[in-house]
Amino acid sequence: MEEDIDTRKINNSFLRDHSYATEADIISTVEFNHTGELLATGDKGGRVVIFQREQESKNQIHRRGEYNVYSTFQSHEPEFDYLKSLEIEEKINKIRWLPQQNAAYFLLSTNDKTVKLWKVSERDKRPEGYNLKDEEGRLRDPATITTLRVPVLRPMDLMVEATPRRVFANAHTYHINSISVNSDYETYMSADDLRINLWNFEITNQSFNIVDIKPANMEELTEVITAAEFHPHHCNTFVYSSSKGTIRLCDMRASALCDRHTKFFEEPEDPSNRSFFSEIISSISDVKFSHSGRYIMTRDYLTVKVWDLNMENRPIETYQVHDYLRSKLCSLYENDCIFDKFECVWNGSDSVIMTGSYNNFFRMFDRNTKRDVTLEASRENSKPRAILKPRKVCVGGKRRKDEISVDSLDFSKKILHTAWHPSENIIAVAATNNLYIFQDKVN
Amino acid sequence: MFTRGLKRKCVGHEEDMEGALSGLKTVSSYSLQRQSLLDMSLVKLQLCHMLVEPNLCRSVLIANTVRQIQEEMTQDGTWRAVTPQVAGRAPLDRLVSTEILCRSAWEQEGARPAPGLGDGHVQGPVSDLCPVTLAQVPRHPQSGIWELDGPQENRGGFHKSLDQIFETLETKNPGCMEELFSDVDSPYYDLDTVLTGMVGGARPGPCEGLEGLAPATPGPSSSCKSDLGELDHVVEILVET
Secondary structure, eight states, X not given: OOOOOXXXXXXXXXXXXXXXXXXXXXXXXXXXXXSSSEEEEEETTSEEEEEEEOOOOSTXXXXXXXXXXXXXXXXXXXXXXXXXXXXXXXXXXXXXEOOOOSSSEEEEEEOSSOEEEEEEEEEEEEEEOOSSBOTTSOBOOXXXXXXXXXXXXXXXXXXXXXXXXXXXXXXXXXOOOEEEEOTXXXXXXXXXXXXXXXXXXXXXXXXXXXXXXXXXXXXXXXXXXXXXXXXXXXXXXXXXXXXXXXXXXXXXXXXXXXXXXXXXXXXXXXXXXXXXXXXXXXXXXXXXXXXXXXXXXXXXXXXXXXXETTOOSSOSEEEESOGGGGGGHHHHHHTTGGGOOOOEEXXXXXXXXXXEOBTTEEEEEETXXXXXXXXXOOTTTOOXXXXXXXXXXXXXXXXXXXXXXXGGOOTTSBXXXXXXXXXXXXXXXXXXXXXXXXXXXXX | OTTTTOOOOOHHHHHHHHHHHHHHHHHHHHHHHHHHHHHHHHHHHHHHHHSSSOOHHXXXXXXXXXXXXXXXXXXXXXXXXXXXXXXHSOHHHHHHOHHHHHOHHHHXXXXXXXXXXXXXXXXXXXXXXXXXXGGGSOOOTTOTTBOOSSOOTTOSOSOOOHHHHXXXXXXXXXXXXXXXXXXXXXXXBOHHXXXXXXXXXXXXXXXXXXXXXXXXXXXXXXXXXXXXXXXXXXXXXXXXO
């Protein structure tokens, strides 16, 4: 990878390429595929939109490939559970790509209850010259056929088709919050609030339950599963996080039901910071393995933490995302913002981590230099191809020009979902119903 | 805001009185704030049950918060029935003062002990032998917030029309509150228990878990009034959303 990943550049040189304003619906998940060529978004209306990066043309080597819409399809429809008299939302909670093994692309998309495997393939040729049908597809009168010919494939306009190849349904009583493809490429897991199931891609009518934290007596329930992910290289290892701020690492070789964890990660509580909101803000909203597989990153309400798999008693790094909210927790509890689930992502080399905040701000932390930056995803504040200006929130006292005070933050503009290209400095940021794609400046 | 209604002191006495009164003020404002938080949490839980698809994680977190407040109030000995004058107070005062609730004075209360976690929480790293499920955790005698009529899984929906909720709050004895939540799958609370701290005894109902609590004082009539106060809360929040 010849790309110069100069970490200094990351702080203040992101360009904005396009704003793909999908006004229709709120984006609920964003994910690059393994090469970064494709970017998938899922929205609240159950739709998936896939963007593809343009091939860099030879004439303009310095013009980075831009992302254009490649395919759009309706992945999930609203359903009604007649037994419980409940509506099942069609909102796409997560999308995960499978590694590419042939010309077609495969991805998993899930709503609260059902996981689907979609095949996205291109068609740029069509057969012509059928004997029994004419060019419009109408059947020919056999009596008029006097010669036989062999149909040939002729080029046609590129058509991208998405077809559902598997539907994995009826395995979750509670809401699915995570899916994760195993490194064996044969299995994947789906996690809901209380259980985690292991699936084989080929088998839709069975799944193995590998974690079950449902208490025998539901009234004793005090903890739920919030996120889960497979290790990027070890197909027997996975982690899941909880609403109490703990992470459990499990080894599927140990037993069929992984109720006993192999490792338990928890940071001791800081008694000086204790309040009635301590537990709520410690609830982990996202957990991600580093690409190396050596670290895990967790996001709770106010911080992002990096843990070394070899050290369970505390994280090795803690980054404050928006600590100025600590004194506002009661208001945030009242308006429910304290329950917002922010995601977090690693860059390709695991040197920078990124997560979202309010007011359409998102934050990046450089793990090596310990520098951080706050950027804003909004059309008003950045023109196309302009460099993003770092933003700053002023906590108290005099507010400098260009700073924004905590009380002026717009809590309805939250960036919950972001994605980072697997190898380049290209990021995708979902701000409500707008998708922003930023690229590192080209010299 | 909480000092509304207090007579203005004359200038000369201010400094003398302040010292004496400030201690009282901060303690009582903490209790008021804590009570507000409790009320807010209860209303949130109520609204949870009115939603089509309640978010289990959110419900569990709110319920744990209620439990924490309850445990602290129990330790303080302040866990008792809502007094009539408090019940008669305008509901707005209790919920709206978020600025005061977030004031750092609350969290800086030196005198306040850290809210006890009780036995209901698993402390520290769990050993290998202790499975994740919480079924083995000894049930805290005071954690009677969750009451169930019996295994009610997968029964009915969470659809509760506004009318049903209001009807229950207005006409029925608060002791029947559990009927409101009897068909929910996720944990719920005995509203009456939380509000009045009534121990099981003369009154029927699933209150066994609260034997350890201080005996209750005023009877159900006062809690009725507070429930009607809650009614205004619910209406206000629903109208806003």
